[in-house]
Amino acid sequence: MGKSLEEVHQSVSTQNKKSVFRKILAFFGPAYLVSVGYMDPGNWATDIAGGSQFGYSLLWVLLMSNLMALLLQSLSARLGIVTQRDLAQASRETYSKPVNYILYFLAEIAIAACDLAEVLGMAIGINLLFDIPLIEGVLITVLDTFLLLFLINKGIRKMEAFIIVLVAIIGFSFVFEMIFAEPELDKVVYGLVPSIPSEAALYIAIGIIGATVMPHNLYLHSSLVQTRNFERSSAGIKQALKYNFIDSTIALNLAFLVNAAILILAAATFYRNGMYEVAEIQDAHRFLETLLGTKWAPILFAVALIAAGQSSTITGTLAGQIVMEGYLNLRIQPWVRRILTRLIAIVPAVIVILIYGESVTGKLLILSQVILSLQLGFAIIPLIHFVSDKSKMKGFHVSKTTQIAAWIIASIIVSLNAKLVYNEITGWLEVSENPIVLWLTVVPLAFFFLGLLLFIVFKPFITKAKQDIQNHSPHHLKLHFSKSESYTKKNIAVSVDFSSADEIALNSAFELGGMDAQYTLIHVVETVGAMVYGENIDDHETLIDEKLLLEYKVMLSQKGFNVTTELGFGKPNKVIPDIVNKAGFDILVMGTHGHTGFKDLVFGTTVDKLRHKISIPLLIVKN
Template sequence: MSKKHTQAQSLANVHSTVDTNKATGWKRLLAFIGPAYLVSVGYMDPGNWATDIAGGSAFGYKLIWVLFASNMIALLLQSLAARLGIVRGLDLAQASKHNYPPFVNFWLYILAQIAIIACDLAEIIGMAIGLKLLFNLPLIWGVSLTITDTVLMLWLMNKGMRKLEGFIVSMIFIIGLSFLIEMFIVKPDVMEIAKGFLPNNLFKGDKVSQQMLYIAIGIIGATVMPHNLYLHSSLVQTRKINRTNEGIRSAIKFNLFDTTIALNLAFFVNAAILILAASAFFRNGYFEVAEIQDAYKLLEHIFGTTAPVLFAVALIASGQSSTITGTLAGQIIMEGHINLRIEPWMRRLLTRLLAILPAVFTILHYGESGLGGLIILSQVVLSLQLGFAVIPLIHFTSDKKRMGDFAISTKVKIVAWASAILIVSLNAKLVVDQVNEWLKESPNSIWMYAVIIPVVIGVGLLLIYVFIRPLIFKYRETPNYVPHGLAEALDEMDPITYHHIGITIDFSKNDKDTIRHAMMQGGKRAKYTLIHVVETAGARYHGTEVMDHETQSDVDNLDKYVEEIKTLGYHASAQIGYGFPADAITTVVKKQEVDFLVMGSHGHKVLKDLIYGSTVDKVRHNVNIPVLIVKPPKR
């Protein structure tokens, strides 16, 4: 199957970095294993723990069928997401961008971002509870400290896809082993568990059924997470495959194995948590709805006084692993839907800050006891967003013109649409019931009629549009836009001559290589301007010339470089900038009308990249001339 690639690669820095073509036999299967495990982390995050514990403690084993049905729906939808990524080389956000107008894509991005923030909110609270159990740290401080996990995320992402997947799998092992062992030791009622797989009526209309429906939708939202669909459709593209019919078919088969194994493991873990909650709480009549803060008691049977420590470690592991996958999903939806690419640490920081605010507000306003309810609310928000990811996914994988022989069959299509209808129907009922309840409590509220009801109507109309649009414009081929545009025809190549070349100098051992590369670009016909930025406190504060000792020393050293270059027969001059490096370099380049810039790279990683690497990136985006980055040689 041939395919013209015109779109930017999803997660370009790890795209096709794992070669599956060299492996044979069972090693080939192992080469494909990984993406679904990263996805399955979202099925075992603190949000799942909270909904499972709440469901088990409030209703015993009655909601096991909801958990099982959610897992089956998740298995189907994740396999469709993997199929989309493998066959079309597009993630779900990119495919949406090609099929919906920019205005709709913007709102799809906003809704997907809200879902990621809701997921992050659960991780924040879970990690804060873990820190409290380990160090008796107040939750308000634990919530605030979770902002520091950005550094860990960056470190792991820099280590490569395989090591990242290894870290995630180890976290899953820690979480799963704890709860699976405990389930066998507690010895729950097997017959009651079996009955729990039989569906219960969630639509009786009484208060108990309403609460059960609320938690059931929370379980669906915690299980079938919308951002996981975006993530999976991108992660499968980290595997390098043969772009033939046979190669694609083989990739779909192996990824189905990967998805089935990973998600069923996640189901057993979640089922174990719900069963333990039913056995420890519901059966003994201790709690109406147990909070996640109390859940460490589930482990006391085998670990005694060490239960809080083990529970806390598993909870933090769960939160950290989900943080990484949430960040990747955020990158995918931002680049895919709205064509915006920013640094991962900046995106991570923004998402985390937006999630911390409601957690801090809840603690200050309702106290620590309100956090359990906030986690469940976050999972309901995830479920409410599901339709906007599921409906486009089914449309895209059903399209025979674009998917060719790999479009889903009629049977799969029927089951997929039935799942989508179930999800949307449950969410619609929840929203209608909640709005009616608010209207009864405050029938004359201005907020209800001015904000809440119009927003609900607007979201409903958007969902209808998302469903109808692909049916009307079924074979639209031209993408709206792609991050780097379309390839242009290459005709005759005229030589480019640079007349004024700028060289950034930092008086390190890398200066010689930077200057040498610059001279190779312009020869003796070009003019060279050596640029150095004074970063003293005075220069940063005033942003202008400050002739302190360091500045005078820098001027003298720069003049020495200029004289040596002139001795070699080149035209050179010096320019000193003051204050923040990126801004100062940009100012000099524009003022001196430099037409080519050569910069030395420090080659730092992770934390130092945040400090030093940002200068290079900012300058590249601030100037409209070619920039050559010279990396230091390995020594």
């Protein structure tokens, strides 16, 4: 599988920095590209609607969403840093083709919905500031694609700098908006207390969650952290995780302040003046000058909107590239790929505006954010599984506490979405003149996606349980031993890896040595920590391997075989020869199984290195 965002992969060096500040600065950047997705025009629509209809009462939803986002983005960064795989690539390696195609389709819909919000938002900003018609504004956004190509050719650091400038423009604009609006601080604090005033507020709240915790950002972050080139040691990975968490904390809290400012602005101007129906960005812009008494309020509003749209379209298009390449392994020319990604968003926007007019843009923006929220579960749940997987994360899996927190967040999001879908479908059934059509189309589709979500939730637990039964117990081995006239080997080394390959390796060894031979079982721990710290490593996988090796010894000893064990640490092609050459073995026996890594060991260049490094015969036994 290719590298994620290959043109900028590991293009930023973080090594040989003379000061701690410079080292931290080298890691800073990816989270700022991610943060613009948390302050894009879709957020504006939901924040304005929430503030104008319910005042400050939904501020707590923004705060909760920000905390969710911080945890999930840190998990996404961890996946990319440790495994050097983005979320889409990790999914492709884990799930079957049909499941991956569906997940890709859902991710593409989410990115289209996100891009739709960004395209509309920027077009609205252009329309408000320069009085250019909305359709023409939408078409102008195609030029973003070429801006992205220009920036990425200049290097990821130039792109990050450009995005940070746009974020600064948004931030400063809203500092002045807050000064003009003079919000009621006591009510702002009260708005941080959880409450849902009505069913309509629930719809807006889910839209806010969808606009804040964005699925495409999870794909994006897991890729962007791989632009940093750092030492692939245990200490280097820990340092990268630490600095990226700091980066995420700062960037996402800035995004939260911008979102909170938009909602507070709507509450302090529209809600306070009884204008509860202001949900359109255009209406908000039109009333700002009248209500705040300064012409700068609408101008700064439009400038910030263009900056938000411009920055988020760049990152949204990058996410589209990551998803397409990761799920489909489809590599096409960058400019073609980005044009396609942009057209997926622009075509629906143009069609809707042509049919329904410019008045529906606000509803379209909120709908896009609800669609994003509905897709969240299909991105979050695989992510949690991946970063909790001890073997995939090579000793850097998340703690039980973090897993519980992540599952609580996933449960909240999925539960809210399930309630929203149920409410929407029952509402359609009640008002529909021909409900049978809905029963035959929408209802089965909802159940299908529910089934898919449950499959993604429980499959790793079921698969892992089966693997634990099969691989993590020596008692599944079917060992046979038949007496022979003569045995040629007296001191036999057997490489084991706690899989079905061990069965055929051990049986082959017994045929060579019988009951009188001395057998030494060799297993090598290959985690990152083992490679760095050797026998001093004390991680979970090492403890498990030690336990299993001892169980093998006890079981075989009970059957009458003379068994000792050797546990090595590092790369097998180096460690196994060291162990073998120190003892007087007659032969080394190795079995094969279907795992790629071991196939590489047996059939690739590794086995040639191993064969040339040992002074005894090597017996490779295939299943």
